[in-house]
Amino acid sequence: MTRPIDDLITVRDYLRYAATRFTEAGIYFGHGTDNPWDEAVLLVMRSLHLPLENNTLFLDARLIRDERQLILERIERRIHERTPAAYLVGEGWFMGLPFKVDERVLIPRSPLAELIQSGLQPWLADQDVQRVLDLCTGSGCIGIATATVFEDASVDLADISTDALDVAQSNIEFHELTDRVQVIHSDLFDSVAGQYDVIISNPPYVDAEDLAAMPEEFRHEPALGLAAGHDGLDIAHRILAEASDYLNPGGLLIVEVGNSWVALENAYPELPFTWLEFAHGGEGVFLLTAEDLLQWKQSKA
Numbered sequence: 001m002t003r004p005i006d007d008l009i010t011v012r013d014y015l016r017y018a019a020t021r022f023t024e025a026g027i028y029f030g031h032g033t034d035n036p037w038d039e040a041v042l043l044v045m046r047s048l049h050l051p052l053e054n055n056t057l058f059l060d061a062r063l064i065r066d067e068r069q070l071i072l073e074r075i076e077r078r079i080h081e082r083t084p085a086a087y088l089v090g091e092g093w094f095m096g097l098p099f100k101v102d103e104r105v106l107i108p109r110s111p112l113a114e115l116i117q118s119g120l121q122p123w124l125a126d127q128d129v130q131r132v133l134d135l136c137t138g139s140g141c142i143g144i145a146t147a148t149v150f151e152d153a154s155v156d157l158a159d160i161s162t163d164a165l166d167v168a169q170s171n172i173e174f175h176e177l178t179d180r181v182q183v184i185h186s187d188l189f190d191s192v193a194g195q196y197d198v199i200i201s202n203p204p205y206v207d208a209e210d211l212a213a214m215p216e217e218f219r220h221e222p223a224l225g226l227a228a229g230h231d232g233l234d235i236a237h238r239i240l241a242e243a244s245d246y247l248n249p250g251g252l253l254i255v256e257v258g259n260s261w262v263a264l265e266n267a268y269p270e271l272p273f274t275w276l277e278f279a280h281g282g283e284g285v286f287l288l289t290a291e292d293l294l295q296w297k298q299s300k301a
């Protein structure tokens with residue numbers, strides 16, 4: 001009987017084999033890729049520490065036995081454990097930047113990348129950005145990407161999970177941003193001080209029904225990063241109640257709530273949410289100005 005390790009020789013062989021196995025197995029995609037081929041490219045190329053793009057030079061290169069073994073083991077784990085490829089290779093991508101990830105943090109995939117890359121245009125106009133808060137930071141991907149766009153800004157990465165903050169800190173160091181990006185251990189705003197020009201957040205927002213129906217792949221992610229009560233709004237309510245105290249005049253609050261956007265709109269009919277649109281997909285991200293939030297708070301007082 002022949003074995004894959006004897007039959008499969010080149011990088012191209014392993015890419016083809018992984019894509020075929022992933023398709024046959026009917027695994028779920030949604031942790032940075034959306035099809036078997038891209039998942040195969042991520043798993044095979046990054047297991048070999050080769051680039052994801054412009055890599056045709058390597059396709060016919062032969063693998064040594066240890067490399068074959070490693071990739072075959074990871075293909076089996078992807079199928080049988082349903083571990084997302086990003087965890088297997090220890091790396092996720094956000095706004096074209098690599099981030100270290102493991103099962104202590106969510107795998108980066110927020111549509112906010114597109115908005116950050118545009119410099120938060122057209123919402124920011126010509127306002128200066130000196131302080132940014134990434135609330136519920138996980139791997140730190142949102143805050144660190146924001147720091148690369150706003151090169152003079154100081155960026156705080158806040159999370160309630162010390163495990164997540166360890167990963168975020170390693171990503172700050174990896175991106176050489178220790179001089180102006182720092183982690184804060186905080187239950188939402190509890191340990192945050194001062195005012196920010198931008199508060200940006202991808203908090204937990206999955207409602208109980210969606211959580212129960214999630215494919216096996218999501219069970220590898222920290223539940224603390226996903227679950228947010230029966231309607232998915234436990235964290236969003238708290239952010240809305242407090243954000244205006246932490247925003248400078250003209251500041252922006254930008255929060256992803258995914259599928260829970262309908263419940264949020266129904267809960268706050270008097271708040272003038274702007275729901276952002278994304279050319280590369282994604283929905284359920286709102287924007288409010290500091291002034292919107294203040295007016296709303298005063299009208300309730």
Ligand SMILES: C[S@@+](CC[C@H](N)C(=O)[O-])C[C@H]1O[C@@H](n2cnc3c(N)ncnc32)[C@H](O)[C@@H]1O
Pocket residue numbers: 105106107108109110135136137138139140141142158159160161164186187188201202203204205224225226235
């Ligand atoms: C959906 S994950 C987002 C991670 C990251 N922002 C991203 O986009 O990949 C939500 C994060 O919120 C954190 N979290 C949950 N409850 C929190 C709270 N009360 N205060 C601060 N962070 C919280 C979790 O630990 C998790 O890292």
